[in-house]
Amino acid sequence: MKKIFILAMMLILTAVSGNLWCQSWYTQNTELRSIFPSNIWTCIEKARDYYNSGDMELTEKFLRKAEQLTLAAEPFNPKNWPSHWPRTQEAIDIIRYAPPSAYIYRILGDYAYERxxxxxxxxxxxxxxNLSYIPDAAYLYKLGNIFESEGLYSQAINTYQELLRCIDARNVHNRAPSLSTINQRIRILNARIEPQVVLILDMRLQDLPDYLQNAGSVFKEKVSGLGKQYIVVSDQVLDKTLAEQILTRKDIINDIEERAKIASLLNVKYILEPFTVKIENMYIFQVRVYRAGQKDPVETYEYKSENYEFLPNFFERFFIQFQGEQIPDALLIPENSYQWTFETSDLVTDIAVSKNGNSIIAGCSDGRVYIFSRSGRIQGTFKEPDEIVRVAISPDGKFVAWASLGGRICLAENLRIVYQSKVKNLVRAISISENGKFWVYAINEKIFFLDKKGEVFWDRSVSDWVKNMRISADGNWVVAGTTTGQLVLYNGEGNIAWSKNLGSQIENIRFSPEIENISACVKNNIVYVFSISGVETLRFTLGDDVRFLSFNQDILDSVCGIWNRWYYFPDKERKKIWYYQIDKSVRVADSASVVNFYSLGKGKNILTYNVIWK
Known part of the structure; x- marks a missing residue:
């Protein structure tokens, strides 16, 4: 299983540019509508329609007609601008890069590529x-890719090199991939034509703890396993050559001229310069790739994390990306994707998130209640005369409830209060079923089971004050946990199904999505999972990997969520568990049960995040 010890983790890659032409041939060229007269663009639109209907013969007939009409207007220049052709500013902005005849060939090229x-x-x-006035970076790169896919490696290399020259001369338009990406394609193709000799410099280490001092040797051992397309200079050969030149490994790290000399003697084509440093709380692993004899790197790979345990993952990622391959799902790691933040009127005292994360309720110490959409838009607010002590939200987000320090409790449907009552003591827990059909609240040790009209169907007392309580989404079960560690499950009629003594205050409780399991976390950071029949199926300590005896999706899902100061969540395939430790400054937190989305209350601020996989 996987684990993470941080709240915010960031990974930055010099990534391979995405496919710049993944759209259809027509969609990709809709901007050209403004330069063509209606009779030509009508031909292109008819070609699109026939293409979408599957008639390729008529598609190509109308594309050829568009080509003929366009070429008939040549030569096309400011002094010979056909009267029926558009001369708007939008058209001029496009034609300054290439004449219409060039653009019609671009459309035909995109069509042929898609076919x-x-x-x-x-x-x-x-x-x-060839007809363009200013080279198109996206189509130069596309042409190189087509050459590459056809095995025409020399032509692809020449095209990529031409693109680099155009970028360097700033004589280019349209979106260009990064220089690192273009240089990577050139290196990979050179290696396909002829094995490339690679020199790996010793890793520079800065401000790393003693137990990470062997990171360089681990990295070199990994990269030395590059495939047949690369010949890695061995340490023995390097040391022998350095000795002959009266140099050391440190010399070729610090002195570029001495490095170039050694590279020439060993017929090296590429040099890898790895770094691992710690800056504040961030571990940064970077590899600069040089062509032998050049002072500036042609490729840069950079990975960052607050967790040093990801270093082997980063070494593996570089090994794969250096060879031009995609990172497999097994190496994807989670990253907190910040969504939005909101400063409330006072200290956030409680927060709850709906099952799908689309609605959030937060209560504050000044008595204000906020209802947010997932995007952070305020959907509604309420105001009580004193501090909000508990809030709750139904799984579908349609119903919310809150209780104040003065004993007032409210239930609202679609932002309209449908029930309110004044109770004599502190409300210690609230929970709402799907569609608000039933809901429960606890006053000290007493539990009340109501419908949305406020009719009490039953009430029961537990041995001590209720610390946490949940009603199942279908309203058929209620589970309550006390300050002394008693966990009690009631059925919908209020009868006790079973009771457990967990020995420590119960901080949080959760039903699994299928309502087949119940999870409970106690104050000493132990999480228990029980089947709905009361059989213990899992137990683990927060901060440890979750080890399942056998895979059960409902049990795995029951583990996911906020537990004390930990956030447990599933991987991309929902087969394994990862976790973050939440910062001590966060007072309250809750998460959506079916998506990796969570919300934190920190001081007066609400912060929301998605977990994405990169």
């Missing part, structure tokens, strides 16, 4: 680029 006719696509894209 899996690479030779035809190469022909038309080259015609587009």
């Amino acid at each position: 899996s006719r690479p030779k035809e696509a190469i022909k038309y894209i080259k015609m587009y680029l």
Whole structure:
């Protein structure tokens, strides 16, 4: 199982650019509508319609007609601007890069590419680029990719190198992938043509604890296993060559000229310069890739985390990305994706999130209650005369409830209060079923089971004050936990199904999504999972990996959520468990049970996050 010891973890990669032409040939070129007269663009639209209907013969007929009409307007220049052609500012802004004849070839090239006719696509894209006044970076890169996919590696390399020259001269338009991405493609293709000799410098380590001092040797051992396309200079060969030149490994790290000399002697094509440093609480692993003889890196890979345990993962990621491969799901790690924050009127005292994360309720010490949408928009507010002590939300988010220090308790449906009452003592827990059909609240040791009209169906008393309580989504079960560790399950009629003594104050309780299991977390950071029949199926301590004897999706899902100062959540496949430790400054927190979304109350602020996998 996986684990994380932090609340906020960041991973930054110099990523391979995404496919810049994943749209259809028509969608990709809709911006060109403004440069063509209606008779030509009508032909293109008819071609689109026939293409969508599957008639390729008529599609190509109308594309050819659009081409003929466009070429008939040549030569196209400011002194020979056909009267029926658009001359708007929008058209001028596009035609300054290339004439209409070039753009019609671009459309034909995109169409041929989408039809899996690479030779035809190469022909038309080259015609587009040759006729352009200013090179199109996206289509130069696309042309290189098509060459590459056809095994024309030398042509691909030449195209990528031309793109680099255009970017360097700032003579280019349209979106270009990063320089690192382009250089990576060149290196990978060179390695396919001929094995490339690679020199790995010793890793620079800065401000790392003693137990990470072997990070360099671990990295070098991993990268030394590059495939047949790379020949890694061994330490023995490097040390022998350095000795002959009266140099040390440190010399070629610090002196670029000495490094170039050694690279030349060993016929090195590429040099890897790895770093691992700790800056404040962040571990940064970076690899700079140099072409032999060059002072500036041509590729840079950078990975960051507050957790040093991710370093082996980062080494593996670099090993895979350096070879131009996609990171497999097994290496994806979670990252907190900040969504929004809101400063409330006073200290946030309680917070609750609906099952799908689409609604959030928060209560404050000045008596104000906020209802938010998932995007952070305030849907409604309420005001009580004193501090809000408890809030609750139904799984579907339609019903919310809150209780104040003065004993006032309210239930609202779609932001309209449908029930309110004044009780004599402190309300210690509230929970609402799906659609607000039933709900429960506890006053000290007494539990009340009501419908949304406020009719009490039953009340029961437990041995001590209730600390936490939940009603199942279907309203058929109620589970309560006390300050002395008693866990009691009632059925919908108020009869005790079973009772357990967990020996420590029960901080949180949760029904699993299928209502087949109940999870309870006690003050000493132990989480118990019981089947609905009362059989203990799992027990673990917060901060430890969760070890399942056998896989059960409902049990795994029952483990997920906020437990004391820990957030447990499933991986992308919902097969394993990861966790964050929440900062001590966070007073209250809750999470959605079906999505990796959670909300924190820190002082007067509400902070919300998604967990994404990168």
